[in-house]
Amino acid sequence: MNGRFDISRRLLDRASSWDDGPVSESVDQARTPLPPALAAEIQSCGFFPELVIDVAETSLAGEKVLDHLLHLEANFANDEVYRHLTVILRTATRMLIGHTDEGTEAGRLQAVTSSESIPLSAVNSVVLTRVVQHPDRFGKDPLATTVETWLQMTWGAVSRIDLEPASCGNPACTADHGYTGAVSGDDIIIRMSPAADGPDQVERMMEFATRMQVAVGGAR
Secondary structure, eight states: OOHHHHHHHHHHHHHHTOOOHHHHHHHHHHOOOOOHHHHHHHHHHTSSHHHHHHHHHHHHTTOOOOEEEEEEEEEEETTEEEEEEEEEEEOSSEEEEEEEEEEEETTEEEEEEEEEEEEGGGOOEEEEEEEESSGGGTTTOTTOOEEEEEEEEEOSSOEEEEEEEOOOSOTTOOOOOOEEEEEEEOSEEEEEOHHHHOHHHHHHHHHHHHHHHHHHHHTO
16 A cells, blocks of 8 residues: 555544544633624624624634724625625734635635734734815814724735835936835725715724724833
8 A cells, every 4th residue: 555545544543533522622612702792793794794703703712802893895806796894803912803705606605714813012003094174174164074094004914115216306317316115014904984884983993093002002
C-alpha cells in the first residue's frame, strides 16, 4: 500500500476512537451569548440573523461585548444587488470585525462570512469625518446638519500609496522631478448618511467612534 494512504488510514482509525465530548464542550464554553439589545438589533436587520449571531458569539471566545456598531449596505455587481453587513464589536482587549456577504452559486443562495480580531493596542488610528451643510449656521438652523459621516480605522493590515508627479513650483519648468506621494492606512472605512441610514444610525456611529478613540488611547 502507498505510504501516504497507509498513514491516512491510521489517522482515520485513531480519529474514530477519539471522544468528541470534551472538544464539543470546550467549543460551547468558548461561545459568549450576545447582549439582548445587540441580538435584537441584528435580528432587525433581517440579514441571516442566526448566522451573523453565531459568527459574533464564536469570535468573542468568552469575552464580554462593551460596545458595538452595525452597518448594512447594498453592493452592486452585474446588475444585481447584494447586501453586506459589517458588525464591529469591542471587548476589553480586542476589536472584532465581522463581515457577511450574500451571493449565489449555481442558482443557490449563499453567504460568505469572515471575522477578524485586532488587539486594541494595535489600532493606530480612529478617524471620524463629518460633512456638514450650512456650517455658518450650525447650531442655529435645523438645516445646518451632518449630511455624511465617515469612520476610518487602521491597524497596519492594509496600506495604500498615492503617487503623483512631483513639481518644483515653476509652471514653466519641464524637467522631470520624479514622483511624490503618501502612504496611508486603509483597513476599514464605513460611510453613513442620514438619507441612506437614518439620523439615529449616523448619531450612533459618531458616538461609537468617539468611544473607540478613547478606548484605543487607553490601550497604549
